[in-house]
Amino acid sequence: MKSGGLREEVLWTVRDLGPCSLADVCNAVREDRDISMNAVQTVLNRLVDQEILVKTGTRRHYLYEAKPSEEVLRDKAAQAAVDLLSQSGELGLAHFVDTMERIQPDTISKLEKLLAQRRAQKQGTEKDETRHE
Secondary structure (H helix, E strand, O other): OOOOOHHHHHHHHHHHHOOEOHHHHHHHHOOOOOOOHHHHHHHHHHHHHOOOEEEEOOOOOOEEEEOOOHHHHHHHHHHHHHHHHHHHHHHHHHHHHHHHHHHOOOHHHHHHHHHHHHHHHHHHHHHHHHHHO
16 A cells, blocks of 8 residues: 555546546556545545646546646647747737637737736836846
């Protein structure tokens, strides 16, 4: 039997396996402890409720996956942006914005706010650099 709690073991099992079913997690956890499927299901549901895991699929065919960290999301977004801009330039950027608007119409206004914040930060940084010269 492994040391540590069932919650941690279930979480690490899902992280190690990638997208996996309740049965997958149960089989892995049962290698180290005698545990019911209901107990594992309860832990999985709590991790989903805490937004540590993501549950996809349909009833009886759910898959569980660890929610990516902010660092992982940032790295994926950065790579996607590099790929998009290097392969298709401004045209790709225009299609990206069109897609954002079609999928989630409110993201355009969020993007505008984010750009305004970045511009303000950049202007503040430039003013500070000018003062120090």
